[in-house]
Amino acid sequence: MNTSSGHPTSPHVQIYRMPLTAVLSITHRVTGIILAIGAILLIWVLSALAAGPESYAKVQPVLQSWFGYLVLLGITFSLYFHFCNGIRHLFWDVGMGFEIETADKTAKLAIIIAAILTIATWVVAAGVE
Amino acid sequence: MSDFRTPLSRVKGLGSAKEGTSHFWHQRLTAIALIPLVIWFAFGLASLPTDYASLTAYIQQPVIGVGLILLIAMLFYHAQLGVQMVLEDYVSSHAKRTLMIIASGFLFLICALVGIVAVIKILVGA
Numbered sequence: 001m002n003t004s005s006g007h008p009t010s011p012h013v014q015i016y017r018m019p020l021t022a023v024l025s026i027t028h029r030v031t032g033i034i035l036a037i038g039a040i041l042l043i044w045v046l047s048a049l050a051a052g053p054e055s056y057a058k059v060q061p062v063l064q065s066w067f068g069y070l071v072l073l074g075i076t077f078s079l080y081f082h083f084c085n086g087i088r089h090l091f092w093d094v095g096m097g098f099e100i101e102t103a104d105k106t107a108k109l110a111i112i113i114a115a116i117l118t119i120a121t122w123v124v125a126a127g128v129e
Numbered sequence: 130m131s132d133f134r135t136p137l138s139r140v141k142g143l144g145s146a147k148e149g150t151s152h153f154w155h156q157r158l159t160a161i162a163l164i165p166l167v168i169w170f171a172f173g174l175a176s177l178p179t180d181y182a183s184l185t186a187y188i189q190q191p192v193i194g195v196g197l198i199l200l201i202a203m204l205f206y207h208a209q210l211g212v213q214m215v216l217e218d219y220v221s222s223h224a225k226r227t228l229m230i231i232a233s234g235f236l237f238l239i240c241a242l243v244g245i246v247a248v249i250k251i252l253v254g255a
Contacts, residue, residue: 029215036208036237043201043244049188050247053181060179076171083167086160093157125175 020107028085031078038075073122080117084110152210159207166200185251194252198245205241209234 018026048059062068088106091097097106143149173193177183188194212233220226 029211032208032211033215036212039204039208040236040240043240043247046244046247046251049181049184050250056181056184060181064179079167079171083164087164090157090160121171121175124172128176128178 021103024085024107024110028082028089031082031085034075034078035082038078041071041075073118076121077114077118080114080121081110083117084114152213156207156210156214159203159210162199162203163207166196166203169196170200188248188251189254191252194248197248201241201244201248205237205244209237212237 045059045063048055063072088097088110091106097103141149173187177187188197213230216226216229216233220229
């Protein structure tokens, strides 16, 4: 790139700092893909349950290993993030919340509520065990 | 300038893709259906012990079993629509993209059917 002329150059995509709303936009898609895989995991667990106690006995220890908990925690946060950000999308669909300040505010709100719902779900689950 | 579209095509409003806004609309409908279903299911599941007996007893309640079937149907339809959109945006080869959309569609359809049959099996205690 010729920068010697001194005129301003446009930012390159790799050094461009994405605004929060853009980060949430791509995260919505990434969590969507994670949840599609998570949905397939749910079917795996349900099939094991339907097949009887012996087959579920093979699945349960996998779910309750440290790795299983890590995956479930990731899915829980992905779920609530996609949930909250999806509600943002539904508001945009009816033409609400497009102002930059509002979009920024709802972006932060989506992250905070997703985190609260994730913690709440795991607190409920920890209370049962 | 003359308009080559027939009055019928304009009334139907389905455009050249022949399906109009149905992808967009179904994505929103399934999203709205999933709002209550997801919260109900996530907290319902979290408040249960994870042993075989508790989980099957939970699903065997008719309201829970039917709700779970609804959730599976909405979830996989929503997943199929979303994954299709991602593939359309990021896979540039037409052949690859079409094959991946078909393959993921079949995968989600099979998963949904297997899941629904599993719930029915647990529901009737077979």
